[in-house]
Structures are given as C-alpha cells and as structure tokens.
Amino acid sequence: DTGVSQDPRHKITKRGQNVTFRCDPISEHNRLYWYRQTLGQGPEFLTYFQNEAQLEKSRLLSDRFSAERPKGSFSTLEIQRTEQGDSAMYLCASNGRLGQETQYFGPGTRLLVL
Amino acid sequence: DQQVKQNSPSLSVQEGRISILNCDYTNSMFDYFLWYKKYPAEGPTFLISISSIKDKNEDGRFTVFLNKSAKHLSLHIVPSQPGDSAVYFCAAEGGSEKLVFGKGMKLTVNP
Numbered sequence: 001d002t003g004v005s006q007d008p009r010h011k012i013t014k015r016g017q018n019v020t021f022r023c024d025p026i027s028e029h030n031r032l033y034w035y036r037q038t039l040g041q042g043p044e045f046l047t048y049f050q051n052e053a054q055l056e057k058s059r060l061l062s063d064r065f066s067a068e069r070p071k072g073s074f075s076t077l078e079i080q081r082t083e084q085g086d087s088a089m090y091l092c093a094s095n096g097r098l099g100q101e102t103q104y105f106g107p108g109t110r111l112l113v114l
Numbered sequence: 115d116q117q118v119k120q121n122s123p124s125l126s127v128q129e130g131r132i133s134i135l136n137c138d139y140t141n142s143m144f145d146y147f148l149w150y151k152k153y154p155a156e157g158p159t160f161l162i163s164i165s166s167i168k169d170k171n172e173d174g175r176f177t178v179f180l181n182k183s184a185k186h187l188s189l190h191i192v193p194s195q196p197g198d199s200a201v202y203f204c205a206a207e208g209g210s211e212k213l214v215f216g217k218g219m220k221l222t223v224n225p
Binding site: 004006031033035040041042043044045048055056058091093101102103104105106107108110 | 203
C-alpha cells in the first residue's frame, strides 16, 4: 500500500502567479486534509474533504485559495495571485474510516514565492 | 491562541537514555492525541496516539502518557537512539476533524 503522495515537491514562483498542487491519498481513504506549515510552527489546518464534499475550511483559506476533490480520489489546491506570505510547506493527509482519527501525511510541497 | 503547547523548543539527550517530550493543551473538547516525528523537507510521520479514555499507550520504545486533569501529555522514548533525532509534534483532535498541532520540539540524541 503506497502512502500519500504530493506533486510537485518544490515550487518556486513569482508573486502574482497562480500555482496548483496535487495530492493523491492512500487508496480507499475517503477523508483528505490540507495543512500549511511555516517556519517554526506546527502544521495549520486549511481544509478537509470527505469523498468529494469539502466539509470544513479554515479562516486561513482566503478567497485566493481553492481546493477540489472532484471524484473523491486525488485533490488539488490552487493559490491564485500568489503573495510572498504564501511561502510555506503545503501538506496533505488522509485517513480511512470514521472513528479512525490518525491522519497520514504526504511529503509536502515546498512553495517559495519571490 | 495556542491550544496545544510544546513549551520547550529543544532537548538533547545521550544515546541509550530516556527522552521525555511534553505537551499541554487547553481545549477540553480534545479527545484524541497524537505524536508525529518530522525530518527536514519531509512530511510528519505518525508515531503513536492515545484516546482520552486511556492514560497510557505503549508501542515498542515509545510510550505516551495522558493526564486529563492536568491537560498534559508526554512522550517517553526509551532507549533513545541517534535516529530518533528529529522534530516532534504533539497534535490533538476533538469536536471537529482537524488536527491542532503544537509548534514542535527538536530532539537531538547524541551518540
């Protein structure tokens, strides 16, 4: 069983550009989460999907951010008009069953906005 | 408002000795607690968890203790090994699906 995968692992972009990240959860995991981690901080929750439904969004998720999980499998996180403050590690996690609280994380996408 | 606190930013121990990592929380709704280990440029790796109905959970060299009245948990690693050197995050869940993380603590195990 493969773990959570994320692509790309690194992204450098100029301020104002749009970026999109992809996450493939562990097979058959129906819940998928996005977190953001900045230097010296723990991961902070952004949003969560159960199957294709986006059930919760953090206040951190401004209107420049959008996440989708169209078929209940992989997910994408898009940031429009990137700002330098968006520079962070973007982490994806998944878990499989209601009542199973352990979330398994992918390797992350490191974003640098110049 | 930091709901999960890891007040010590770092810890250094000798190989073979015990490492004790502490975590405090403020939200009474939290009912499930986890420890993750993280290497630079990688995602967090799950280590061990504990439900609020228990006060201890053990998995090999790792033991987590939960004191609900004090809103405190700790991770014990015995014996510590150089490969344990990493940043450790305490996380909590309850009332919603999201995990709330502490800021992490860097553990260094010296050979």
